[in-house]
Amino acid sequence: MSQFVVGVSGGIGSGKTTVTNAFAKLNVDIIDADVIARDVVAPGTKGLRAIVDKFGSQILDQGQCLNRRALREIIFSDEQAKSWLNELLHPLIRQETLRQTIDATSAYCMLSVPLLIENGSYKNVDRVLIVDVPESIQLTRSMARDKAEEALIKSIMASQASRQQRLEVADDVIDNSGNESELTKQVLALHQRYLQFANAVAQS
Ligand SMILES: CC(C)(COP(=O)(O)OP(=O)(O)OC[C@H]1O[C@@H](n2cnc3c(N)ncnc32)[C@H](O)[C@@H]1O)[C@@H](O)C(=O)NCCC(=O)NCCS
Numbered sequence: 491m492s493q494f495v496v497g498v499s500g501g502i503g504s505g506k507t508t509v510t511n512a513f514a515k516l517n518v519d520i521i522d523a524d525v526i527a528r529d530v531v532a533p534g535t536k537g538l539r540a541i542v543d544k545f546g547s548q549i550l551d552q553g554q555c556l557n558r559r560a561l562r563e564i565i566f567s568d569e570q571a572k573s574w575l576n577e578l579l580h581p582l583i584r585q586e587t588l589r590q591t592i593d594a595t596s597a598y599c600m601l602s603v604p605l606l607i608e609n610g611s612y613k614n615v616d617r618v619l620i621v622d623v624p625e626s627i628q629l630t631r632s633m634a635r636d637k638a639e640e641a642l643i644k645s646i647m648a649s650q651a652s653r654q655q656r657l658e659v660a661d662d663v664i665d666n667s668g669n670e671s672e673l674t675k676q677v678l679a680l681h682q683r684y685l686q687f688a689n690a691v692a693q694s
């Protein structure tokens with residue numbers, strides 16, 4: 491198991507995946523809750539069976555996989571449906587996240603969790619890294635990436651912690667309002683810092 495765990499979070503479209511991809515290039519093991527959230531509803535899983543029982547087979551696409559866009563539109567306009575989905579998936583995601591964290595072998599590893607603040611899991615990591623951009627950038631980048639309506643992205647943002655709440659628990663902040671080369675500089679500096687922390691823990 492890695493000696494040191496950095497929890498990474500940020501609102502929708504802030505750049506978590508872009509940031510963790512940059513750390514992965516430096517051979518840091520990444521455990522990504524969004525990726526795990528997809529695995530636990532893959533065809534044949536009990537997660538997908540429960541979703542089909544609840545919403546009917548119209549929630550599947552033609553290839554019998556989960557139609558994620560359709561489910562996204564349901565849960566971010568129906569509070570009860572969102573709570574139901576969270577209660578189904580969050581324990582499954584937590585269990586698999588823990589398993590992958592134990593398996594990580596890099597000097598330090600990164601746990602990328604969109605809801606790190608909301609679900610309290612920031613208390614279980616050694617350090618909290620927040621990827622920060624103004625809300626206007628979250629909105630434009632998410633809309634461009636997902637070809638989504640402004641109202642949908644705004645309703646997802648409203649269901650997440652605020653920028654202020656995230657910054658309050660941050661140990662480190664990446665400002666991702668600039669271009670990718672400005673991002674890379676910040677990643678390289680933090681990588682050196684995290685290696686030092688991991689070494690200090692290993693020697694203690
Ligand atoms: C609703 C789903 C099917 C939409 O899938 P889609 O491929 O369109 O989006 P994706 O999974 O890439 O999520 C995009 C972003 O939406 C936000 N988001 C997703 N789920 C939630 C949630 N339950 N609450 C608040 N924000 C969320 C996060 O910022 C996430 O990074 C999917 O997000 C999902 O299964 N959500 C429930 C599980 C969950 O809470 N995942 C995120 C935290 S682990």
Ligand SMILES: Nc1ncnc2c1ncn2[C@@H]1O[C@H](COP(=O)(O)OP(=O)(O)OP(=O)(O)O)[C@@H](O)[C@H]1O
Pocket residue numbers: 500501502503504505506507508509524604631632635666667668669670673
């Ligand atoms: N510095 C940047 N400049 C321009 N575009 C960027 C930058 N960083 C990220 N992006 C783009 O913004 C979009 C959102 O980034 P990314 O997918 O990494 O965010 P995320 O936090 O993982 O999002 P989500 O919460 O929705 O999973 C992507 O299309 C990405 O390519």
